[in-house]
Amino acid sequence: MATRDFTGYGGIPLAAMVVGSQHEPAVLLLPDEGRDPADYEAMAEALADAGRHVIIPARRSNGSDEQHVGDLGAILAQLSTRPVIVGLGAGAETAARALCEGEPDLCTGLVLVGGDSDATLPPHLPAMIVRPEGSDLYAALTAPGAEWVEQQTDAPSELLDALLIEFLERRVPRTPTEYIGGSDPRTLRDALGTFATGVTIVTARAPDGTNVGLTANSFTSVSLDPPLLLVCPHRQAHSMAVFSEVDHFAVNVLHIGQQSVSDLFARKSDDRFERVDWEVWDHGPPILTNSLASFECRKFAEYDGGDHVILVGEVKRVRFAPQRDPLLYFRGKYRRLHFA
Numbered sequence: 001m002a003t004r005d006f007t008g009y010g011g012i013p014l015a016a017m018v019v020g021s022q023h024e025p026a027v028l029l030l031p032d033e034g035r036d037p038a039d040y041e042a043m044a045e046a047l048a049d050a051g052r053h054v055i056i057p058a059r060r061s062n063g064s065d066e067q068h069v070g071d072l073g074a075i076l077a078q079l080s081t082r083p084v085i086v087g088l089g090a091g092a093e094t095a096a097r098a099l100c101e102g103e104p105d106l107c108t109g110l111v112l113v114g115g116d117s118d119a120t121l122p123p124h125l126p127a128m129i130v131r132p133e134g135s136d137l138y139a140a141l142t143a144p145g146a147e148w149v150e151q152q153t154d155a156p157s158e159l160l161d162a163l164l165i166e167f168l169e170r171r172v173p174r175t176p177t178e179y180i181g182g183s184d185p186r187t188l189r190d191a192l193g194t195f196a197t198g199v200t201i202v203t204a205r206a207p208d209g210t211n212v213g214l215t216a217n218s219f220t221s222v223s224l225d226p227p228l229l230l231v232c233p234h235r236q237a238h239s240m241a242v243f244s245e246v247d248h249f250a251v252n253v254l255h256i257g258q259q260s261v262s263d264l265f266a267r268k269s270d271d272r273f274e275r276v277d278w279e280v281w282d283h284g285p286p287i288l289t290n291s292l293a294s295f296e297c298r299k300f301a302e303y304d305g306g307d308h309v310i311l312v313g314e315v316k317r318v319r320f321a322p323q324r325d326p327l328l329y330f331r332g333k334y335r336r337l338h339f340a
């Protein structure tokens with residue numbers, strides 16, 4: 001974990017925890033009274049994953065309001081960019097007071113989570129006020145441009161992380177939204193890659209007993225009655241001949257811990273099934289034992305899908321692990337869920 005030293009009000013040293021690349025836009029997270037920067041590590045990681053440079057200065061203990069506001073002013077003056085300020089509890093009160101009293105242009109956005117204040121915020125400032133459901137905290141705050149969200153505020157949570165990321169993306173985007181257009185294959189591929197998917201391994205057993213399988217994200221549910229799903233293997237995939245030949249195949253949805261399995265079934269390899277645990281159910285295709293979900297299917301139809309084949313399966317048996325997180329794929333990279 002990286003750290004950075006700031007000089008606070010009156011020259012006192014203030015250590016800060018720093019997460020994410022310094023080339024990304026800054027988010028200054030102000031801790032609640034009695035909390036350490038490290039208490040917000042998960043939140044900082046989530047914001048850094050979403051492309052932010054997160055700075056969490058320690059809050060001086062037993063400081064006066066004037067000292068906390070002075071510390072914030074001093075830190076803002078030492079930053080080379082204008083951050084979004086996210087204040088939590090007492091940190092929110094400090095931020096509101098500082099912006100009201102004279103630092104309105106030193107930040108590009110403000111999020112107040114918990115705390116209370118009767119400050120007047122700059123009208124042009126993108127702001128979000130998060131307070132518990134039904135509370136009248138911040139009732140005396142003047143913030144014409146603010147959004148109000150009702151949500152538990154007493155502890156960092158994945159829901160709060162998601163709220164923050166969504167606010168930042170919408171109100172303080174990293175760069176102005178850029179659109180790319182065209183009809184060439186590269187543009188089409190990149191545009192299709194904006195559709196986030198899970199990752200599956202599609203498997204079958206050839207009549208001679210050889211197991212085949214490949215990584216595929218071209219998977220979707222089709223129908224509940226009858227229970228149908230589809231997946232699209234490339235015509236040139238080595239396994240394709242077997243998929244065409246057999247009556248049954250299986251689709252295994254991968255969890256977040258199975259990225260190496262996805263890589264194994266996407267790279268050239270002769271021993272894919274020697275390197276994973278698998279089992280057989282009723283109809284022969286190998287079922288990857290620890291998957292997030294497995295569907296054993298009877299082949300229902302096979303359609304022409306250009307350079308791919310649309311393989312439709314009728315689900316015969318299913319098993320899934322409801323508590324696990326999925327492995328995701330988005331714009332050519334593996335991803336993980338930010339929140340449940």
Ligand SMILES: Cc1cc2nc3c(=O)[nH]c(=O)nc-3n(C[C@H](O)[C@H](O)[C@H](O)COP(=O)(O)O)c2cc1C
Pocket residue numbers: 199213214215216217218219232233234235236237238239240262265266267268269329
């Ligand atoms: C995340 C991910 C998704 C993929 N999705 C598909 C897909 O839907 N269809 C396909 O034919 N290949 C897909 N591929 C590529 C195949 O997994 C890869 O070409 C594999 O080597 C083909 O297996 P083969 O050895 O049987 O030819 C994907 C690869 C990755 C990493």
